[in-house]
Structure formats: structure tokens, C-alpha cells
Amino acid sequence: MEYKIALIKGDGIGPEIIDQAVRVLKAVEEKCGHSFKFEEVLAGGAAIDAEGVNLPDRTLEVCKESDAVMLGAVGGPKWDDLKGELRPEKALLTLRRELGLYANIRPAVMFEELADACPLKDEIVEGGLDIVIVRELTGGIYFGKRATEGSHAYDCMEYWEYEVARIAERAFEIAMKRNKKVTSVDKANVLDSSRLWRKTVEKTAKKYPEVEVEHLYVDNAAMQLVVNPKQFDVILTGNMFGDILSDEASMITGSIGLLPSASIGEQNYGMFEPIHGSAPDIAGQNKANPIATILSAAMMLKYSFGLEAESAMIENAVKKALKGGHRTADISKEESYLSTVEITDRIIAAL
Amino acid sequence: MEYKIALIKGDGIGPEIIDQAVRVLKAVEEKCGHSFKFEEVLAGGAAIDAEGVNLPDRTLEVCKESDAVMLGAVGGPKWDDLKGELRPEKALLTLRRELGLYANIRPAVMFEELADACPLKDEIVEGGLDIVIVRELTGGIYFGKRATEGSHAYDCMEYWEYEVARIAERAFEIAMKRNKKVTSVDKANVLDSSRLWRKTVEKTAKKYPEVEVEHLYVDNAAMQLVVNPKQFDVILTGNMFGDILSDEASMITGSIGLLPSASIGEQNYGMFEPIHGSAPDIAGQNKANPIATILSAAMMLKYSFGLEAESAMIENAVKKALKGGHRTADISKEESYLSTVEITDRIIAAL
Numbered sequence: 001m002e003y004k005i006a007l008i009k010g011d012g013i014g015p016e017i018i019d020q021a022v023r024v025l026k027a028v029e030e031k032c033g034h035s036f037k038f039e040e041v042l043a044g045g046a047a048i049d050a051e052g053v054n055l056p057d058r059t060l061e062v063c064k065e066s067d068a069v070m071l072g073a074v075g076g077p078k079w080d081d082l083k084g085e086l087r088p089e090k091a092l093l094t095l096r097r098e099l100g101l102y103a104n105i106r107p108a109v110m111f112e113e114l115a116d117a118c119p120l121k122d123e124i125v126e127g128g129l130d131i132v133i134v135r136e137l138t139g140g141i142y143f144g145k146r147a148t149e150g151s152h153a154y155d156c157m158e159y160w161e162y163e164v165a166r167i168a169e170r171a172f173e174i175a176m177k178r179n180k181k182v183t184s185v186d187k188a189n190v191l192d193s194s195r196l197w198r199k200t201v202e203k204t205a206k207k208y209p210e211v212e213v214e215h216l217y218v219d220n221a222a223m224q225l226v227v228n229p230k231q232f233d234v235i236l237t238g239n240m241f242g243d244i245l246s247d248e249a250s251m252i253t254g255s256i257g258l259l260p261s262a263s264i265g266e267q268n269y270g271m272f273e274p275i276h277g278s279a280p281d282i283a284g285q286n287k288a289n290p291i292a293t294i295l296s297a298a299m300m301l302k303y304s305f306g307l308e309a310e311s312a313m314i315e316n317a318v319k320k321a322l323k324g325g326h327r328t329a330d331i332s333k334e335e336s337y338l339s340t341v342e343i344t345d346r347i348i349a350a351l
Numbered sequence: 352m353e354y355k356i357a358l359i360k361g362d363g364i365g366p367e368i369i370d371q372a373v374r375v376l377k378a379v380e381e382k383c384g385h386s387f388k389f390e391e392v393l394a395g396g397a398a399i400d401a402e403g404v405n406l407p408d409r410t411l412e413v414c415k416e417s418d419a420v421m422l423g424a425v426g427g428p429k430w431d432d433l434k435g436e437l438r439p440e441k442a443l444l445t446l447r448r449e450l451g452l453y454a455n456i457r458p459a460v461m462f463e464e465l466a467d468a469c470p471l472k473d474e475i476v477e478g479g480l481d482i483v484i485v486r487e488l489t490g491g492i493y494f495g496k497r498a499t500e501g502s503h504a505y506d507c508m509e510y511w512e513y514e515v516a517r518i519a520e521r522a523f524e525i526a527m528k529r530n531k532k533v534t535s536v537d538k539a540n541v542l543d544s545s546r547l548w549r550k551t552v553e554k555t556a557k558k559y560p561e562v563e564v565e566h567l568y569v570d571n572a573a574m575q576l577v578v579n580p581k582q583f584d585v586i587l588t589g590n591m592f593g594d595i596l597s598d599e600a601s602m603i604t605g606s607i608g609l610l611p612s613a614s615i616g617e618q619n620y621g622m623f624e625p626i627h628g629s630a631p632d633i634a635g636q637n638k639a640n641p642i643a644t645i646l647s648a649a650m651m652l653k654y655s656f657g658l659e660a661e662s663a664m665i666e667n668a669v670k671k672a673l674k675g676g677h678r679t680a681d682i683s684k685e686e687s688y689l690s691t692v693e694i695t696d697r698i699i700a701a702l
């Protein structure tokens with residue numbers, strides 16, 4: 001099969017980490033006989049510099065014609081003074097919306113090798129952490145009506161039942177392949193949109209009688225992640241709460257620098273990116289950790305192309321490299337460490 | 352001076368813990384020559400059972416005529432099937448709004464004696480934690496326009512500049528008496544109301560040149576609380592983000608069962624309550640920990656009555672009792688523990 005992949009390298013360390021993911025994909029290509037066609041397009045700060053807009057039309061076009069999108073990271077201090085619509089991050093929001101990427105899937109996994117970096121006490125995370133956050137990504141307060149009128153401003157958290165139903169389906173489908181538990185997070189004791197959310201999730205749950213469902217208020221969920229994260233299998237939540245909880249969840253794993261993410265739309269079309277930022281302070285130094293991006297490529301193979309075996313191959317290669325003691329600067333406890341390119345060499349060798 | 356205090360004992364363990372706070376206040380009364388007049392009124396589940404509404408008019412009247420309100424806790428499984436407006440928690444929201452309690456002040460303090468219960472690794476919390484969360488309490492998405500229309504629902508996060516300005520003033524005033532640092536939390540990269548929030552906080556900050564100001568996005572704040580909570584002195588934020596972050600912050604202290612809170616309006620009028628819930632499972636067993644409620648009484652003396660010395664007296668008595676090894680069931684590591692009344696005896700003895 002031939003797969004067309006749009007590459008948005010983005011800003012800061014974006015280009016160098018995407019380059020490594022491409023190298024890994026090419027190695028998979030050779031091994032497995034698939035063909036990946038890459039096309040580079042601009043978004044974020046890089047696009048602002050080159051074309052004066054954060055998301056050129058051509059970028060959207062190429063993304064739409066592709067089977068999937070890989071993104072490095074966007075933004076940096078250089079563009080920090082730009083306002084609202086002009087900012088690099090705004091390109092992300094437009095991409096999500098225009099490409100219909102309503103399901104943000106973020107595994108929060110503790111890598112055994114990084115257990116030391118976990119901020120929680122050992123007894124709380126004993127045996128590891130393996131949570132998947134399923135966050136609604138094209139609705140809620142991110143895309144509701146908003147306005148500023150002089151000394152007054154508002155943003156509406158809006159949900160339609162179909163929006164909740166389709167993301168709930170995703171969460172239950174994922175739970176079916178895991179430990180069959182979905183924790184839906186809302187603020188139904190205060191918000192109308194959360195009451196709609198809860199009712200809709202309950203409806204969807206009826207279709208998955210094998211899956212245990214639980215509802216938590218968002219304030220409680222933020223606490224439970226800290227004191228008892230092992231209770232979670234799949235966390236299902238809206239755009240705003242998901243933004244907060246998925247970051248909190250990644251952080252408690254201690255492995256935030258290694259975590260990938262997928263943003264999926266209809267027919268498994270998706271955009272894949274590391275959850276970390278553009279790290280402008282180390283950009284261009286061949287020092288960045290490419291693992292989160294490489295694992296994002298693995299998620300692409302699985303979620304968008306259905307290549308489960310090839311995806312697992314990459315994941316295992318990463319694990320092998322980590323087990324082999326190979327480390328980039330951010331996760332090395334010693335003085336010496338591997339460069340961006342070198343650790344990728346090790347991962348490719350382990351494929 | 353004579354002070355009039357409305358007592359809302361509420362549900363679950365509410366009555367027994369309020370009773371203990373009253374005992375402590377009576378002991379202070381004797382020692383210091385002030386006079387506290389208590390008047391009991393109903394709200395929450397207790398009011399639903401007695402009068403069919405969660406907040407009788409008389410309750411609001413008595414609260415308004417008083418100098419301050421003390422509240423135990425409201426809610427419980429008995430009333431869980433009630434909908435929206437009828438629920439016990441709704442009484443809380445109405446009280447906040449009707450009494451103009453726009454400033455929610457929640458100390459997140461680690462009690463040395465409970466350091467073991469802290470979920471974070473020792474090196475992260477070494478030297479203790481002492482954060483104050485200042486949460487806007489009568490605006491934002493809790494009180495904006497909302498509606499459910501068939502398969503669609505929305506809630507508006509709304510802010511007026513004056514609402515942000517007055518809560519920001521509070522935060523800066525509190526910071527001036529502490530370590531002179533305010534971290535304002537918003538989502539200004541996405542929300543109009545957050546951009547208004549940030550602009551207004553920056554304006555207020557100009558009046559406090561001695562105070563260091565920092566702005567964090569809410570997702571980042573949720574992460575920083577876990578990996579580096581010691582960076583915070585005063586956290587200033589809106590109603591929704593404050594709900595989430597203040598619970599997360601309390602939880603990381605490991606002392607959540609001991610933490611009080613104040614909700615303040617104009618002229619230092621306020622409502623004071625423990626941050627924990629009504630714990631229906633142990634209600635009426637003389638087993639609940641009254642310390643958070645007793646410390647809420649101390650906050651009342653300080654914030655509403657300006658009785659700083661008397662407030663400190665209570666705080667010190669609590670510390671002394673804890674140092675003396677006195678423990679209720681929730682914080683005891685031994686088989687034996689003190690009852691609700693007994694630990695209060697020790698605190699009164701230590702006054």
C-alpha cells in the first residue's frame with residue numbers, strides 16, 4: 001500500500017524531531033514493503049515568517065489530500081507578541097477544526113526506565129501507569145461563540161449530542177481493547193453542557209455492556225489523578241477539561257518527554273504529534289529527544305493505516321533502545337548522552 | 352465587641368463538626384472577652400427534608416443580618432437523584448451569589464505531621480508547602496448564560512473587568528502579606544474571557560510594584576502543581592479553573608482533611624467552611640475530624656472580624672494538639688484514635 005503523509009515540521013525542535021520520525025518510517029518502509037510518500041508544508045511560526053500567515057491555504061489542501069499528518073511542534077518566543085488569530089497556536093486549532101479531528105487520544109504511560117522521574121511516591125505508581133485520555137477536540141469552549149465587548153468578554157462551552165456521542169464511541173471502543181473501564185469527566189453539578197455530556201455518555205454506554213462506566217466531576221478527577229491514578233483505564237472528557245487533565249496525567253507519569261498523541265477524525269484520518277512543545281532553547285542543536293515523535297509515527301501506523309504490527313515494531317524498538325541504556329540529554333542521568341540522530345540510529349538498529 | 356454568626360450545619364458530618372467549632376469559639380469568647388452570638392439556619396439536604404427547598408428564604412435573611420456565616424458541608428447520596436436547581440449543592444451556589452462572596456480563599460498548606468500522607472516525592476515538597484489559592488467565586492462559567500435546547504446545550508464563561516479587578520486586588524493584598532508573588536492562571540491563548548482576565552490582572556499589578564506577577568495557562572498550572580508546587584505563593588484564577596486547581600493543590604499537600612476555606616464579599620463579610628465534604632458514611636459516629644472546621648473558624652476571626660491574635664491562637668492550639676500526637680481516625684496511623692469531641696477537648700486545652 002502507498003500512504004501519503006503531510007509533514008508539518010513547525011518551529012523550534014520541530015524540524016529535527018520530524019526528520020528522525022521520517023527516518024524511522026523509511027526503515028519500516030524498507031522492512032515491510034509499504035510505501036510512504038512525504039510532503040512538507042508550513043504552519044505556525046515558520047509559516048508566519050515565510051508567508052505572513054500561520055496556516056497557508058496550501059497547507060490545509062495538502063493535509064486534506066493526505067492520508068495522515070505528522071506535526072512537530074509550533075510556537076516560540078519569537079511570535080509571542082502576536083495577538084489571537086495571528087498566533088502560531090491558532091494554526092493548531094484551525095487544523096483540528098478544518099480537518100475534523102474531533103478525537104484527541106493521549107496515552108499517559110509510565111516508562112519503567114523513567115520511574116525515577118515520576119513526581120508521585122513509589123507506592124502510588126507501583127507497577128506502572130497506563131492511562132489513555134480521550135479528549136473531545138473540535139467542540140466545547142474552544143469553538144463556541146465568543147466575544148469581547150469593551151469591559152466584558154465571554155466564551156461559550158457548547159456541545160451537541162452528536163459531538164458527545166461520537167467521542168464517547170471512540171472511548172468505549174478503545175476501552176474494549178484495554179481494561180474495559182471508562183471514566184467520564186464533567187461538571188454536571190453546575191453546567192448544562194455537562195449534563196448533556198453525561199446523559200449522552202450514559203446512552204452510548206448501553207451499547208457497551210462489558211465496559212464499566214464511572215462519572216467524575218472534574219475537580220475530583222484532578223485530585224484522583226494525583227492520589228490514585230491506577231484506578232483509571234480510559235478517561236473520556238471534553239475539550240477544556242481534557243486540556244487540563246491530559247497535561248496533568250502526562251506529568252504524573254514522569255515520562256512527558258516521551259509521550260505521543262493522536263488527533264483523529266472520520267475514517268481514521270489523523271494528525272500525530274508529540275505532546276511536548278517546541279523547546280526553542282535547544283532548537284537546532286541535535287540535542288532534542290525524538291522519541292515522542294517517533295512514537296507518534298507508531299500511533300499513525302496503528303490508528304490511521306491499521307498497520308498494527310508495524311506500529312508495535314516501532315514501539316518495541318523504542319523500548320529496546322531505552323532498555324539498552326540509550327538516553328538523550330533530557331532523560332540521561334549521566335554526563336554523557338546521545339544526540340537526536342544517534343538515539344534514532346539505535347532505535348532503527350533495534351527495529 | 353459582639354459578633355453575629357449564622358450557622359449552617361448542613362448534612363452528613365456537618366452538624367458534629369460545626370458543634371466543635373462553636374465550642375472552640377466559646378472558649379475563645381471566654382478568654383478574650385468578645386461575644387459571639389450564634390443562630391442556626393438550614394440549607395442543603397437538611398433544608399430539603401425539613402422545608403422542601405435547598406435554601407429557605409429565612410436562611411438567606413439570617414445570613415445577611417449576620418457578620419459571618421459558618422457552614423459544615425452539604426449534600427449526600429440521599430439527595431443525589433434530585434435535578435439541577437433542586438440539588439443541595441445548588442444552595443451553595445445561591446449563597447455565594449446572593450451574599451456577594453466573590454473571593455474564595457483556600458490555603459493549601461502541608462501540615463508537617465501529615466507529610467507522610469503527601470502523594471508527592473519528598474524531594475518535591477521538602478521544607479513544606481504553603482500556597483494560597485484565590486478563586487473568583489461569583490462569576491465565570493458558574494453564573495453565565497446557560498441553556499439546554501434539545502440535543503444542544505451551552506454555558507457561557509463570562510467576565511466583566513470589575514469582577515476580575517476586585518479579585519485581583521484581593522490576591523495582591525494577600526501576596527503583600529506573604530512572599531509577594533502572584534501567579535495568575537488563565538487560558539489566554541484560546542479564550543476571550545481569559546484575555547480580558549490577563550489584561551485586567553496586569554493593570555492591577557501596576558498598583559503593586561513590589562509583587563512579582565506571572566501568568567500561566569491552566570494546563571501548565573495543573574502540571575506545575577505536581578512537579579514544582581514550591582514555586583507558588585498566591586495563585587489567582589477564575590471560578591472554573593479555581594475549582595479544579597484548588598482541589599488539586601489541596602490534594603498534593605496530603606492534608607486535605609485539615610484545610611479550611613473562606614468565601615469573602617464586600618466589607619469582609621464572609622462564609623467559612625472546611626474544604627472536605629459531608630462524609631455521610633461516618634456521619635453521627637463522633638468520628639469525623641473537626642480540625643478543618645475549627646481552622647475555618649480561625650479564618651473567620653481573621654478575615655471577617657479582624658481578630659488576628661485570636662485567630663492565631665486557634666491555629667496554634669491546633670498545631671500543638673497535632674504535635675502532641677492527638678489524632679482522629681482519618682489521620683491516625685495507630686489502631687487507637689480520638690473522637691470528634693475528644694480532639695476538640697485537646698485543642699481547647701491547648702488554647
Ligand SMILES: CC(C)[C@H](C(=O)O)[C@@H](O)C(=O)O
Nearest residue numbers: 089090092093243540541570
Ligand atoms: C496550544 C493550545 C491551544 C493547545 C490546547 O489548548 O488545545 C495545547 O495546550 C494542547 O493541549 O494541544
Ligand SMILES: CC(C)[C@H](C(=O)O)[C@@H](O)C(=O)O
Nearest residue numbers: 189190219440441443444594
Ligand atoms: C459543589 C460544587 C458546586 C462546588 C463548586 O464547584 O464550586 C465545589 O466543588 C467547591 O469547590 O466548592
